[in-house]
Amino acid sequence: MHENFPRADARTSRREPPVRVGAHRADPKVLQGAGFRRFLIAVILIVASAPGAFVPGIAAAEPDAGWSAVSDSFAPDDFRAAPYLGNGRIGTMLPPSGGGYHDYGDAVRTAFPLEQSRYTGTYLAGFYAQAAPSPAYTQVIAALPGWSGFDIGVGADRYTPEVDPATIGDYRQTLDYRTAAVTTRATWAPEPGVAVRLCFETFVSRATPDLAVQRLTVTPSYSGDLVVTDRLDAAAERRVTPVTTFADPVNHRVVAGVRADGTADTAFVVSTIDAPQRSTPQAWPDGSGIDYRTTVTADRSYTFTKYVGISSTDYAADPLAAATSAAESGRAAGFDADRSRHIAEWNTLWQKGIDVPGRDDYNRWIRAALYSVLASVRAGEHWSVQPTGLSSDDYAGMTFWDADTWIFPTLLALYPELARTIVDFRGAALPTARANARGYGLPGALYPWDDGPAQRCASPAGCGLMEEHLHNEIALAQWQYYVATGDREWLRTSGAPVITAIADYLTARVGPKMPDGKYHYLPSAGADEYVPFSIDNALTNGGVVNTMRIAAAAAQLTGLPVDPRWADIGANMAMPPDIAPGVPAEYLGYSGAPIKQADTALLSYPFAYSGPGYSPSATLHYYFDRTDPDGPNMSNAVGAILSAAYDPCRTQDYLDRSVQPYVRPPFDFQSEARGDRSGANALGQSAWIFVTGAAGFLQGLLYAPTGLRWTDPIPRLDPMLPNGFPDGLTIRGLSVGTATLTVDIEPAETTLTLTSGEPVTVDTPAGVQTVTSGAPVSLPTRRAC
Incomplete structure (x- = not known):
C-alpha cells in the first residue's frame, strides 16, 4: 500500500x-x-x-x-x-x-x-x-x-x-x-x-x-x-x-x-x-x-x-x-490568553475521571490513557475515532469496530457528547451504507470493515464476507447511546434508521430459513483474525439475535415499520454446537485452536446473550484460556468486566494484564501488542499510540467495578472492588441521561452521589434505587475474593 x-x-x-x-x-x-x-x-x-x-x-x-x-x-x-x-x-x-x-x-x-x-x-x-x-x-x-x-x-x-x-x-x-x-x-x-x-x-x-x-x-x-x-x-x-x-x-x-x-x-x-x-x-x-x-x-x-x-x-x-x-x-x-482558554477547556474535561487511591501506577496509567483518548475526539466533529486517534497513520487512519466497541463505551460513560461523534459518524454514512448494500443486490445498510470517512465498500472480500459482526456492534452502540442519554429525538432521526437498516441487511444476509428450521450465517467471520472465514460464527450469530431485538424496539419507539421476520430470526438463529458444557464453539467446526483476540466471550459483554444452556462463566474461562497473549491489546479489558460478574477473584489479574504489558515509557502511552507484532498473522509492526487499547483499559475500570450495563429502561449497577484496590476506587462524572454521578466504591459500601442534573434511577441487586440531590444512595460492595 x-x-x-x-x-x-x-x-x-x-x-x-x-x-x-x-x-x-x-x-x-x-x-x-x-x-x-x-x-x-x-x-x-x-x-x-x-x-x-x-x-x-x-x-x-x-x-x-x-x-x-x-x-x-x-x-x-x-x-x-x-x-x-x-x-x-x-x-x-x-x-x-x-x-x-x-x-x-x-x-x-x-x-x-x-x-x-x-x-x-x-x-x-x-x-x-x-x-x-x-x-x-x-x-x-x-x-x-x-x-x-x-x-x-x-x-x-x-x-x-x-x-x-x-x-x-x-x-x-x-x-x-x-x-x-x-x-x-x-x-x-x-x-x-x-x-x-x-x-x-x-x-x-x-x-x-x-x-x-x-x-x-x-x-x-x-x-x-x-x-x-x-x-x-x-x-x-x-x-x-x-x-x-x-x-x-x-x-x-x-x-x-x-x-x-x-x-x-x-x-x-x-x-x-x-x-x-x-x-x-x-x-x-x-x-x-x-x-x-x-x-x-x-x-x-x-x-x-x-x-x-x-x-x-x-x-x-x-x-x-x-x-x-x-x-x-x-x-x-x-x-498567555490562548493557553488560558486551552487549559480551561481541558480543566472541564478533567472534572470527570477515575481515581484509585494508593495506586500511583494506576492513576498514572489512567491519566495517560484518558488523555490519549480525549486528544483524539471532540464534540461536534463529523468523524469517528481511529485505532491510533490522530497520532499516526497506523491502520491508515481508517475506522474499524475499535470505535464502536472499544472506544465508544468509555466515552459514553463519562463524555456522552464525545461518544455521540462515533454514532453520528455511522448515521451520516447511512446513505453510503445503503448504496453499498444495493451494490450487492441486498436491502438495508452494509458498512465496510475498514475504510475512511467515505465508508464505501471496496470489494465483497473487504465488505460483505468478513468481520460482519461489525454490524451488530454498530447497532448496539446506537442503541446504547439512546438508552444512556434518553434522547428520543436523536433515536428517531439518526439511531433507529441505522439500527433498522442494519437489521434489514442482516435479514437478507441470513435468510431464508434452512430445512433444520434455523437461520444460518455463511460465509462469515468473527473477531478472531486467525480465522478469516467460517460458517455460523457464534459472535456474529448471537449478535444478530441482539440486533433483531433492538431493531424492533427502536422501530416501535420511533414509528418505523417492524419487519415480522426480525422476531423469527431472533428466535431461530442457529448457533454452533457446544464445544464444552455451556460453551458454544467459536464457529461450526472449531476444535479448540488458539484465538487472536476476544471473540465468543463477547456474547456475554457487550452483548447480553442468553441462549439455552449458555454459561457466561464457562465461556469466559474456556476462551480466555485460549486467547493468544501476544494478540492485540483489547481482550483483557473484557476479561475484567466479565470476571467481575462471574469470577471476581480474577478481575484484578485481567485489569493488570490489560495495561501493564502494553504501557511504554517515557509517556505511558499504550502499544497494540506486548512485542513488535499483534499476533502471529499481523501485518506490519504493532500500532502506536494504540487508542483502542487505552480505551479498552478504561472501559474495564468503568464497567467491571461498577457492574454498569446500559439496560432499558434504566441502567444496572452491581458494584464490586477488585482486590488490588484496597483503598477503593472513585468514578467522577458517570453520565446517566442528563445527570452525572460520583461513584465511590469502598471495600464494604458503594456510595452514589448526584453531582448534577435530575434524579437518577438505577437497577441494583437491592432493587431499584433513585439518587437525588442531597440524598446519596448506598449499596453493598461485593467482595472480590
Whole structure:
C-alpha cells in the first residue's frame, strides 16, 4: 500500500538555510581532533546546566508530577519518546528535540496496511487521500506539512530533530496531561565555548480547534548572531500534492497548501510569528521558511512564538482564509490568553475521571490513557475515532469496530457528547451504507470493515464476507447511546434508521430459513483474525439475535415499520454446537485452536446473550484460556468486566494484564501488542499510540467495578472492588441521561452521589434505587475474593 503513494522527494526536500556565522565561534585550528572537541562540549554542558549558569528566562511552569510524564534522556531515534498532542481535529507528534519532522527509518515501521517507516506527522480529521485500488478500503489518511519546531542556527551549526545527541545536555521533555502541553528544555552546545539554552512550549488548542501554538525561549551563552527559522516542512507530507508554498517576511507568515491525492480536497497550514523586535526576517528562496536573524547578548533570553492555523475544505469553503484567520487571531490574542482558554477547556474535561487511591501506577496509567483518548475526539466533529486517534497513520487512519466497541463505551460513560461523534459518524454514512448494500443486490445498510470517512465498500472480500459482526456492534452502540442519554429525538432521526437498516441487511444476509428450521450465517467471520472465514460464527450469530431485538424496539419507539421476520430470526438463529458444557464453539467446526483476540466471550459483554444452556462463566474461562497473549491489546479489558460478574477473584489479574504489558515509557502511552507484532498473522509492526487499547483499559475500570450495563429502561449497577484496590476506587462524572454521578466504591459500601442534573434511577441487586440531590444512595460492595 505504501508504494501506491510515492513521495520521491519526501526525505530529500529538506534544504538547509543560509549559514550564519556567530561572533564567538571557536577557531577549528585549536581543536585537536573529534575526541577533544566532544570533551570540551561535555564540559560546556556541565557548566551550562549548573544552577545559576544562565539568567532565568524560561518561564514554563512546572507541571504537577502526578499529572505529567517526563523524559530525561534525549533519544531522537526512539519513536516512543515522541509526545502526542491533539484536540480531536488536529493531531501531531513532537520529536524529542521539541518540534519538527523526524523519520525513524525503515527498521521502525507502521501497522497494516501502509507498513512504512514511522515519522512525526500531523493529521487533520477527515482529510484523506483516495487509495490506490485495494480489495479492502478506499481511503487513507493524509499527512500535512510539518509545522512544529523552530530550527536554531549558530554559525554553521543547526539545532534540528536530527541534532547530535552528544551536543545536548540538561535535557527534559514533559508532557502535562492536565494542560495537554509539552515543554522541552535542553542545553545545546554546538561548539566549544558556545552553548544555547532552549525551551519549547507547545499545545494544540482545545478552545480553538484550528489553532496550534508554540513558544521558543532561547538563552545563549555568547554574544553575536543567532538565527531562528520558522518553516513548514514538506518532508512530513504523505499522500498529498503541493498546491502552494510561500513566505511573507513582511507579515512574518509562511503558508503551505496541499491537495489530498486523488481528490479535490485541500488543506492549508499557515504559520505567523512574533519575533524579538530587532530580528531581521529573510524568506527562503523556495518560500517554505523564514529566517529570523537576531543579534543576541550573552545570558539574555529571546522569545519567538508561532501561531499556526490549520484548515481544510471539510471545515471551510476557503480553507486558506480560515487557516490564516486562526493564526492571526491566535497571534492577536497572544500566547498567555490562548493557553488560558486551552487549559480551561481541558480543566472541564478533567472534572470527570477515575481515581484509585494508593495506586500511583494506576492513576498514572489512567491519566495517560484518558488523555490519549480525549486528544483524539471532540464534540461536534463529523468523524469517528481511529485505532491510533490522530497520532499516526497506523491502520491508515481508517475506522474499524475499535470505535464502536472499544472506544465508544468509555466515552459514553463519562463524555456522552464525545461518544455521540462515533454514532453520528455511522448515521451520516447511512446513505453510503445503503448504496453499498444495493451494490450487492441486498436491502438495508452494509458498512465496510475498514475504510475512511467515505465508508464505501471496496470489494465483497473487504465488505460483505468478513468481520460482519461489525454490524451488530454498530447497532448496539446506537442503541446504547439512546438508552444512556434518553434522547428520543436523536433515536428517531439518526439511531433507529441505522439500527433498522442494519437489521434489514442482516435479514437478507441470513435468510431464508434452512430445512433444520434455523437461520444460518455463511460465509462469515468473527473477531478472531486467525480465522478469516467460517460458517455460523457464534459472535456474529448471537449478535444478530441482539440486533433483531433492538431493531424492533427502536422501530416501535420511533414509528418505523417492524419487519415480522426480525422476531423469527431472533428466535431461530442457529448457533454452533457446544464445544464444552455451556460453551458454544467459536464457529461450526472449531476444535479448540488458539484465538487472536476476544471473540465468543463477547456474547456475554457487550452483548447480553442468553441462549439455552449458555454459561457466561464457562465461556469466559474456556476462551480466555485460549486467547493468544501476544494478540492485540483489547481482550483483557473484557476479561475484567466479565470476571467481575462471574469470577471476581480474577478481575484484578485481567485489569493488570490489560495495561501493564502494553504501557511504554517515557509517556505511558499504550502499544497494540506486548512485542513488535499483534499476533502471529499481523501485518506490519504493532500500532502506536494504540487508542483502542487505552480505551479498552478504561472501559474495564468503568464497567467491571461498577457492574454498569446500559439496560432499558434504566441502567444496572452491581458494584464490586477488585482486590488490588484496597483503598477503593472513585468514578467522577458517570453520565446517566442528563445527570452525572460520583461513584465511590469502598471495600464494604458503594456510595452514589448526584453531582448534577435530575434524579437518577438505577437497577441494583437491592432493587431499584433513585439518587437525588442531597440524598446519596448506598449499596453493598461485593467482595472480590
